[in-house]
Amino acid sequence: xxxxxxxxxxxxxxxxxxxxxxxxxxxxxxxxxxxxxxxxxxxxxxxxxxxxxxxxxxxxxxxxxxxxxxxxxxxxxxxxxxxxxxxxxxxxxxxxxxxxxxxxxxxxxxxxxxxxxxxxxxxxxxxxxxxxxxxxxxxxxxxxxxxxxxxxxxxxxxxxxxxxxxxxxxxxxxxxxxxxxxxxxxxxxxxxxxxxxxxxxxxxxxxxxxxxxxxxxxxxxxxxxxxxxxxxxxxxxxxxxxxxxxxxxxxxxxxxxxxxxxxxxxxxxxxxxxxxxxxxxxxxxxxxxxxxxxxxxxxxxxxxxxxxxxxxxxxxxxxxxxxxxxxxxxxxxxxxxxxxxxxxxxxxxxxxxxxxxxxxxxxxxxxxxxxxxxxxxxxxxxxxxxxxxxxxxxxxxxxxxxxxxxxxxxxxxxxxxxxxxx
Amino acid sequence: xxxxxxxxxxxxxxxxxxxxxxxxxxxxxxxxxxxxxxxxxxxxxxxxxxxxxxxxxxxxxxxxxxxxxxxxxxxxxxxxxxxxxxxxxxxxxxxxxxxxxxxxxxxxxxxxxxxxxxxxxxxxxxxxxxxxxxxxxxxxxxxxxxxxxxxxxxxxxxxxxxxxxxxxxxxxxxxxxxxxxxxxxxxxxxxxxxxxxxxxxxxxxxxxxxxxxxxxxxxxxxxxxxxxxxxxxxxxxxxxxxxxxxxxxxxxxxxxxxxxxxxxxxxxxxxxxxxxxxxxxxxxxxxxxxxxxxxxxxxxxxxxxxxxxxxxxxxxxxxxxxxxxxxxxxxxxxxxxxxxxxxxxxxxxxxxxxxxxxxxxxxxxxxxxxxxxxxxxxxxxxxxxxxxxxxxxxxxxxxxxxxxxxxxxxxxxxxxxxxxxx
Numbered sequence: 001x002x003x004x005x006x007x008x009x010x011x012x013x014x015x016x017x018x019x020x021x022x023x024x025x026x027x028x029x030x031x032x033x034x035x036x037x038x039x040x041x042x043x044x045x046x047x048x049x050x051x052x053x054x055x056x057x058x059x060x061x062x063x064x065x066x067x068x069x070x071x072x073x074x075x076x077x078x079x080x081x082x083x084x085x086x087x088x089x090x091x092x093x094x095x096x097x098x099x100x101x102x103x104x105x106x107x108x109x110x111x112x113x114x115x116x117x118x119x120x121x122x123x124x125x126x127x128x129x130x131x132x133x134x135x136x137x138x139x140x141x142x143x144x145x146x147x148x149x150x151x152x153x154x155x156x157x158x159x160x161x162x163x164x165x166x167x168x169x170x171x172x173x174x175x176x177x178x179x180x181x182x183x184x185x186x187x188x189x190x191x192x193x194x195x196x197x198x199x200x201x202x203x204x205x206x207x208x209x210x211x212x213x214x215x216x217x218x219x220x221x222x223x224x225x226x227x228x229x230x231x232x233x234x235x236x237x238x239x240x241x242x243x244x245x246x247x248x249x250x251x252x253x254x255x256x257x258x259x260x261x262x263x264x265x266x267x268x269x270x271x272x273x274x275x276x277x278x279x280x281x282x283x284x285x286x287x288x289x290x291x292x293x294x295x296x297x298x299x300x301x302x303x304x305x306x307x308x309x310x311x312x313x314x315x316x317x318x319x320x321x322x323x324x325x326x327x328x329x330x331x332x333x334x335x336x337x338x339x340x341x342x343x344x345x346x347x348x349x350x351x352x353x354x355x356x357x358x359x360x361x362x363x364x365x366x367x368x369x370x371x372x373x374x375x376x377x378x379x380x381x382x383x384x385x386x387x388x389x390x391x392x393x394x395x396x397x398x399x400x401x402x403x404x405x406x407x408x409x410x411x412x413x414x415x416x417x418x419x420x421x422x
Numbered sequence: 423x424x425x426x427x428x429x430x431x432x433x434x435x436x437x438x439x440x441x442x443x444x445x446x447x448x449x450x451x452x453x454x455x456x457x458x459x460x461x462x463x464x465x466x467x468x469x470x471x472x473x474x475x476x477x478x479x480x481x482x483x484x485x486x487x488x489x490x491x492x493x494x495x496x497x498x499x500x501x502x503x504x505x506x507x508x509x510x511x512x513x514x515x516x517x518x519x520x521x522x523x524x525x526x527x528x529x530x531x532x533x534x535x536x537x538x539x540x541x542x543x544x545x546x547x548x549x550x551x552x553x554x555x556x557x558x559x560x561x562x563x564x565x566x567x568x569x570x571x572x573x574x575x576x577x578x579x580x581x582x583x584x585x586x587x588x589x590x591x592x593x594x595x596x597x598x599x600x601x602x603x604x605x606x607x608x609x610x611x612x613x614x615x616x617x618x619x620x621x622x623x624x625x626x627x628x629x630x631x632x633x634x635x636x637x638x639x640x641x642x643x644x645x646x647x648x649x650x651x652x653x654x655x656x657x658x659x660x661x662x663x664x665x666x667x668x669x670x671x672x673x674x675x676x677x678x679x680x681x682x683x684x685x686x687x688x689x690x691x692x693x694x695x696x697x698x699x700x701x702x703x704x705x706x707x708x709x710x711x712x713x714x715x716x717x718x719x720x721x722x723x724x725x726x727x728x729x730x731x732x733x734x735x736x737x738x739x740x741x742x743x744x745x746x747x748x749x750x751x752x753x754x755x756x757x758x759x760x761x762x763x764x765x766x767x768x769x770x771x772x773x774x775x776x777x778x779x780x781x782x783x784x785x786x787x788x789x790x791x792x793x794x795x796x797x798x799x800x801x802x803x804x805x806x807x808x809x810x811x812x813x814x815x816x817x818x819x820x821x822x823x824x825x826x827x828x829x830x831x832x833x834x835x836x837x838x839x840x841x842x843x844x
Contacts, residue, residue: 015639017464020449021639022449027441027442030440031441034441041471042467044467044478045465045466046463047464052463055485056466059481063473183440193497194497194537194540197498220496228437288716289716289718289719289728290712290719293711294712294716294824297712297735297824298821301788302711306735307739308732309712310730311731313719313728313729313730316729317729321730321732350743366723395557
């Protein structure tokens with residue numbers, strides 16, 4: 001029998017087509033399938049419509065080895081999944097006495113008589129294997145058809161999850177190919193997407209063409225470009241060694257710009273560097289409004305290196321709490337490198353910390369001038385090596401500029417800490 | 423020309439097929455389309471694969487009036503959406519000089535030269551209308567084909583949203599059918615989901631059965647229960663009056679717990695109350711690490727009422743910067759109501775603000791004790807009316823507890839401001 005390599009997930013239910021609901025089951029199913037080397041190639045959401053479900057299901061059957069359908073297994077007329085699958089595969093439906101019995105006893109245990117309507121849940125397409133549902137009435141179904149597998153699971157996550165797990169364990173082992181999919185992530189800071197891509201592209205091409213079989217994609221987020229490397233391999237240690245080598249090549253090409261691997265965030269990277277050196281950090285924030293410190297303290301155990309920060313939004317606060325000379329603000333403006341430096345120095349002295357960070361800028365939408373447009377942010381880092389200051393021109397809306405400014409400040413701290421070691 | 427009634431949304435990008443990423447753009451698009459009475463019948467997610475995208479797109483074209491594709495408009499070889507759409511519709515691609523010019527000047531504004539790779543973003547299928555992208559390089563495209571409309575939008579939400587909005591306004595008006603779907607949201611704080619549901623359920627039943635035709639769903643988020651009311655009507659003023667009446671009924675049932683309508687956030691509600699009264703606020707944050715102040719300053723114009731905050735993570739900082747007596751911390755512990763009160767009073771005095779907020783708690787995962795488990799948070803609000811303090815037991819992980827604590831603090835400020843007026 002041919003191994004199962006690719007899958008499509010189809011979520012059924014009109015409520016999943018409203019502006020407030022997402023199909024989240026597919027994330028869990030994707031994870032289960034990946035462990036058996038099965039790649040999800042497409043996902044779909046279909047309402048309770050016979051025609052749409054038939055069209056989407058038929059099309060999935062022509063393209064993938066496994067089709068997982070979730071939802072639409074309830075007892076009402078709206079629940080069409082069983083019907084449409086049986087009809088599309090040309091399998092007659094029969095009432096399964098075992099399922100009837102299980103349904104009856106489930107109701108009986110709660111002192112209830114089973115409504116006749118629930119008998120619909122005992123109708124199964126010919127040849128289907130029944131997957132018991134410990135947390136609900138709708139049984140799951142496993143069908144094999146023309147070298148393909150079709151799986152039907154109920155929609156509620158607490159019913160679906162244990163069923164998917166037991167299915168994967170019991171039926172996918174041995175049916176999946178011998179290979180598994182492995183993934184690594186390299187994260188880049190301080191570069192735009194296009195420039196980072198230009199550096200990475202030769203590697204991507206090489207990895208593909210050399211038959212190293214590594215597939216790479218790029219994901220741009222504010223202040224971070226993430227390269228996702230993945231590979232399919234039959235030998236876990238060979239596969240992870242090949243991925244590791246690729247990660248090294250790419251990291252080397254980006255040098256200091258490669259700030260993290262896999263799920264690590266910028267605040268975790270900086271936190272680890274601080275912790276290793278037994279350093280502490282304090283921030284004087286203006287336009288970022290506390291977000292830098294909030295991100296630093298998102299990391300468990302950050303109390304080891306964060307003691308204090310001051311959000312000085314007004315000029316008076318900058319002078320009173322951070323000791324920024326009023327004349328400095330008058331001469332250079334609140335958003336200026338001298339003021340950022342004075343904020344960083346001021347908070348470092350007051351906190352008695354190893355490092356002080358000062359951020360002052362214009363988050364918008366108002367407050368910009370031709371000279372200093374919205375997005376102008378001066379970031380100073382004061383430390384044992386002296387003071388580093390830089391002005392950035394950030395784009396986007398208010399929250400975007402706030403986030404990007406904190407990312408840039410964390411990145412500055414990271415680079416200064418790394419250079420210190422050399 | 424036939425009115426546009428149904429749509430399919432196709433999200434393109436391999437990263438959306440991993441176990442960690444969902445396509446959330448489709449929610450926003452669904453909402454925009456609903457306003458023009460256009461119902462989303464199916465949604466799909468496709469990787470960066472020419473074959474899969476072609477198959478899914480072709481199939482969508484046979485079933486719906488509008489096909490919206492998101493993502494895959496970047497400058498790299500992975501970005502296939504433009505290509506596949508042009509090929510499927512049989513339209514040759516041409517380089518658009520206006521787009522080239524816009525791209526060049528976008529790079530020039532940032533002092534950069536456009537990489538050649540970005541020229542791909544100026545390739546457009548014949549007959550396409552270009553939708554400018556104020557927040558990024560990839561322009562959107564609008565194509566009419568055989569009575570159908572095909573829309574291409576970039577993947578990043580902050581680029582997609584304004585483009586979708588302007589498209590809907592400028593091009594869907596007049597092309598859609600006569601009915602519109604209208605939606606209103608009522609937001610509740612200080613109640614759990616089940617209790618809020620119990621209050622709301624009789625209304626939901628009444629609205630449906632009375633043929634008022636209002637459909638209601640509940641969405642639970644950290645620190646907020648949102649009731650979404652929607653209705654389809656051909657007469658906008660009749661429809662919105664019916665929705666408005668329902669909102670009033672529900673808001674009355676929840677009293678003070680109903681904190682916001684529609685898209686308003688808790689920080690906006692509090693900001694408006696402060697601005698109306700010409701009040702200012704200052705925060706002394708411990709376990710929330712600056713997140714409260716960051717949320718307050720997410721609101722444009724918040725510099726009118728936020729001047730200063732102090733993140734006092736260590737006990738030493740609480741004493742030195744906020745004047746919390748060391749003895750108070752020794753006697754009651756850093757996480758205690760007396761310390762929260764002293765922090766609120768301390769920051770209020772130092773900032774000279776109308777209101778001072780003090781937050782101290784255990785965000786976890788470490789630091790909990792049997793007496794004060796992880797999630798214990800004391801919140802004090804000091805104002806012209808005296809001091810209010812309350813300890814909450816919050817559930818969840820570190821970031822969840824941080825967010826929930828800031829939500830509770832903002833809600834306390836809101837209620838105290840509302841009661842002041844009575």
